[in-house]
Amino acid sequence: MDEPRECPNCGSKEYVVSRNQELVCADCGLVLTEDVFDLGAEWREFSSEERDKRARAGPPSTLTMHDKGLSTTIDWRDVDARGHRLDPRRRAEMQRIRKWHARSRVYQSSERNLASAMSELDRLAGQLDLPRRVRQTAALLYRHALERNLIRGRSIEAIVAACVYAACRRTSFPRTLADVGRYTRVTRKELGRSYRLLVRRLGLQMPIAQPEDFIPRYANALRLSQRTQARAQSILMRARTEGITSGKDPTCIAAAALYIASIMEGERRTQREIGEVAGVTEVTVRNRYKELVRKLKLGVEV
DNA sequence: AAGACGAAAGTGGTTGA
DNA sequence: TCAACAACTTTCGTCTT
Secondary structure, three states: OOOOOOOOOOOOOOEEEOOOOOEEEOOOOOEEEOOHHHHOOOHHHOOHHHHHHOOOOOOOOOOOOOOOHHHOOOOOOOEOOOOOEOOHHHHHHHHHHHHHHHHHHHHHHHHHHHHHHHHHHHHHHHHOOOOHHHHHHHHHHHHHHHHOOOOOOOOHHHHHHHHHHHHHHHOOOOOOHHHHHHOOOOOHHHHHHHHHHHHHHOOOOOOOOOHHHHHHHHHHHOOOOHHHHHHHHHHHHHHHHOOOOOOOOHHHHHHHHHHHHHHHOOOOOOHHHHHHHHOOOHHHHHHHHHHHHHHHOOOOOO
16 A cells, blocks of 8 residues: 655655645655645645554545545444453553544545545636636635634535635636536525625635626627727726726626627627626616716717 | 617615614 | 615517618
8 A cells, every 4th residue: 555655855754735735745845746635645634743653554545435444433332342341451542542533533524525625626617717826726715714614514515616706806817606606506695605604704805806807708708809808998997987887797897898899899799699798688788888888978879 | 680779577685774 | 684775687569770
């Protein structure tokens, strides 16, 4: 079976897991892997003293070994297999074993939680096309949530989705709650609740989403030119100085600005097309764009 | 035929008593 | 906790291209 590997650089067998889930040599800092979860072994949880005290028996529990390995339970009664009482010496030993057993289970359960959470995170992030930095932010948030015991009693899926959304917000990578919700079984309501919980309990402060953030993504989906994008951006800038943007759904504003820009630049898209990529109805695109035209006095011949 | 339009009624979330 | 409220959606009939 696998012994903890030696660091190829300095020979140390001590490792730490860095913030972004990389396995790092504790002595020289060499990064050994970027994906610690694939190792499947829990030995990295043993700190130096612990490892000396604990002799390993059996293989490392892998992620696929759901309830095997260490998770056998130990009877609380101080009797042996034949039902005879144990002598005090044996009893003390059993106490010790139970204690460690319980501790290892705590590790295991949080490890297992983390493992399934990370695979869910990966799946969700993949569907949403999230870049690495957003995924890492999400993973970090999840770890914090786990440390703060926010997961217990809630579904992993919900918290993961909330972390993903929060990560998008934090990194100003524009995905809406609805976008995230689209790829998870978690209901919108539950997702929103989890997200608020996360923000509150982790003391996060979020930059509010700006309409501008959504322009590139929508424009891309609609195959609109850079000129049109720039035009939309400048419309939004003016809208902001006029104070029209506050209180409205930023995606709606972005959609409306793009609609106007597409007409001005001669690459008209229908209200429906734009509404579709922005996830709003044609009616709302219309209302917002009418408002923009009126308040900004834009000369758009329709 | 498809898109744009606007009115009216309905929905889910926020706010403030 | 409840009601009022604003933003947004749905639906639908009509007008424009």
